[in-house]
Amino acid sequence: MALIKTQTAQPVAEEERKQSRDCANLIVALEDDNPTVRRWAARDLTDFPTASAALVNRLQREEDVSVREIILTTLTSLGDEVAVAGLVDCLRSEGVSLRNEAIEAMKQLPDEVAPIMQGLLADANPDVRIFAVNILESLRHPEVESWLVTVIDNDPHLNVCATAVDLLGEVGSSAAREALLRLKARYADEPYIQFATDLAIKRITEG
């Protein structure tokens, strides 16, 4: 036995395929029993800007994490309104994995998520508001700090404010200082808020 050389890694020609890779066939392939077929369908749907609805539909039912991950990557690449709305729906899912995967995907879409961020931060469900703050953690967008300031000034839920304060300690500037002091006064009896706001102000001042 030995080191051998073969030529097995040649590009797959289109005519060798059983099915053409048009949008309709790929959407059908999203329902295939074989996860490899579903993964490749999800991957190839990147080329079809109208595919978001079908991908979102499959995402909600897909049980194989590897297929889900590729659907999310494709939705991130497409990044249209339907894709973003589908990701927002995932934030309301009971499935922890799907929710976290959607948060990670949305972090990659600063321009697309920005227009809906204020809505997410004002959502009736405090969990969704916390997930929205989680998205801000790595969202490269110039409004991140002002969104966080709005949260700590207005949000009635302690945990939402606490999550926002933690992040402000990391990304905030002196512009957040007054709002942090207001929050500290608002929750004068909450030891964690006292601790977190002091820490955030210290980091901002030293930074």
Added chain:
Amino acid sequence: MAATSISELDFEKFREFFYRKTDIQFEPSKRYFVDKRLVERIELTDSGNFRTYFTKLRFEASGEELQLLTNLMTINETYFFREEYQFQCLVKSMLPDITSRKSDSSPIRIWAIPSSSGEEPYSIAIYLLEYWAGIKNWDIEIISSDIDTKILTQARKGLYSQRSVQYLPENVLRKYFKRTAENYQICDDLREAVEFTRVNLSERADTRAYRNFDVIFCRNLLIYFDDVSRKTAAETFYDALNPGGYICLGHSESMSRISSLYKVRKFPEAIVYQKPLEAK
């Protein structure tokens, strides 16, 4: 105008941020190296000071400056037996595991990407021949790919400088290389043992045919990619690997921060990532 300087606190802030973004951790001993490149970028971007530059780095929507800085902070160099502990892991842990599970005598397939000028795939070949007894019982295919056709031509030629071969044991150097006037020529047997192919990892048409691999080496490439491209590459590797197949990244890279598809395997020699055995 006062010279730009990086304070201890600046360095710490940058170090923490850069680690979070790239998984690359700079020890305090790298302070001079890091400061020098930061100052260079602060001045070239007319940022004036660290704070302004750092804000740009964190919030720039395109992420271009972070990518540029990442490129500057990573030294693109390669040589034979670089990060040798992973080759030790290959012969002592990964291949014994793979062969124990194989139910037929089909070849074990290894994909090394990027090939660069060939040091890595040839190192794998040499390591298998020198340090893996299983080579007597198994056929091995090594395929190595790169996006750059010029570097592939160079890899196929197999001509190396003294610097490239400096960490090879003397007996290995004598056995597999011939000294030329200024360089070292790798032997024809090894040149013929590695298949070099041109692949753009971001191009689905290029990667679709790359399947049924048992081990993938992709070291110090993903750090140059943005988050989405890194994730896409991880997903491509997932479909290129057999269930239970392994992927080796560079020492400063972590699959756990890219994708949740792989299991972390902590072998005595190295930490590598495995496509779950039960994966379909």
